[in-house]
Each structure stands twice: as C-alpha cells, then as structure tokens.
Amino acid sequence: DTEVTQTPKHLVMGMTNKKSLKCEQHMGHRAMYWYKQKAKKPPELMFVYSYEKLSINESVPSRFSPECPNSSLLNLHLHALQPEDSALYLCASSHLLQETQYFGPGTRLLVL
C-alpha cells in the first residue's frame, strides 16, 4: 500500500470556525509532512514530524496546530484562519527525511 489518504477533500470554513485536516499512511514511514500550496506555486513546507516528534516548524502562525497521534496519523488543527489561508493543503510521508516523499491528494481549503 503506497497510498497517503487525506480527509476531507474540500473544506469551507468561516474565520471563527475550528476544523481539522487528517492524513493517514500505512507504509511504515516515520517522517510526515504538511505543505501549503497556492495556485501556480510550489508546495511550501509547514511542519515536519520525525518519529512522531515535531522536528521542523517553518514559522507557521499558531492558528495552525499540527498533531501526530501515532506513526500512521497526522492532523492539522485549524482555528481562526484568515482568507489568505485558503489553499491546497498537502500531506506527505517518507521512510527517511530527504528521501522520496509520497503525497496525498490534498485538502482544498476555502476560508470565508
């Protein structure tokens, strides 16, 4: 199984809402990532988890809160987002850091 799944596929939320994005992989990978991607731009790294510990936070605003409950799951909790946070949010995993990353299909988020 080389699949990374993400739910939901689409999400519309208001600026006062709290929502969560979920990511799951069953490849035994110990590195997991959250990326944000705006239209016609490359993915922009947000967070890296290695062995379920947060190893990189790319100075992401605190309204984004990552969580890694176990080695297969990665969540991104969203609270008090701004319209400029609307983007495609991609999850990825890899066996080791800097090795091949497997991406999920993404969650397209719209903040109103």
Add this chain to the structure above:
Amino acid sequence: SQQGEEDPQALSIQEGENATMNCSYKTSINNLQWYRQNSGRGLVHLILIRSNEREKHSGRLRVTLDTSKKSSSLLITASRAADTASYFCATGLIQGAQKLVFGQGTRLTINP
C-alpha cells in the same frame, strides 16, 4: 533566495516531441528529486538522483545531474497528452534542516 530555480517556467510542445526541463540550485545537496503534479492534485514522485550519480533513467524519463554546475535536467521523450502537468525539482540539502526544498516548477503542456 530560492534554492531551486526551474527553467523554463512554462513549456508547450506537440505530442511526440521531447520535453526538457532544467533545475539549478545554490548549495550542496545529498540528492535531487523530480515530482509531477496534475492540476490541483497531489505530487507524484518521478525519480531521485543522488549527488554521486550523473544520470538515471526511468521509462521515458532521463535525469542528469551536474554537481559542478549545480544543475539538473529532466528529459521526457515521446511526450503524450497525459504528460501535461507541472514538474518540480526538489533538493535534499547537505547542510541545514533535514527537508526537501522545492523549485518553482515548470508547467508543461502537450498539444495533441
């Protein structure tokens, strides 16, 4: 400044022709990877070339790496309409944080 710069930003060719995309980077790397992204979807890993390798092939793909010039190229031979996508290079750096740094991408359009 960006680690990875891709050239050209956009490329439009006829089906059956070859497509060449280039990636330049600034600092020493462990490996360089190429990914494809169809519109609004997740990224798909194409090929990884390590710093001690000069060329790799995978099906219709050929990747070269010139560490002295800090550049890589991706050649897609006998292009097909299904190759229409954005292509990103990503570098794993020797120094600094253990992560991949993505280039700006090349938007490839194959015309039938």
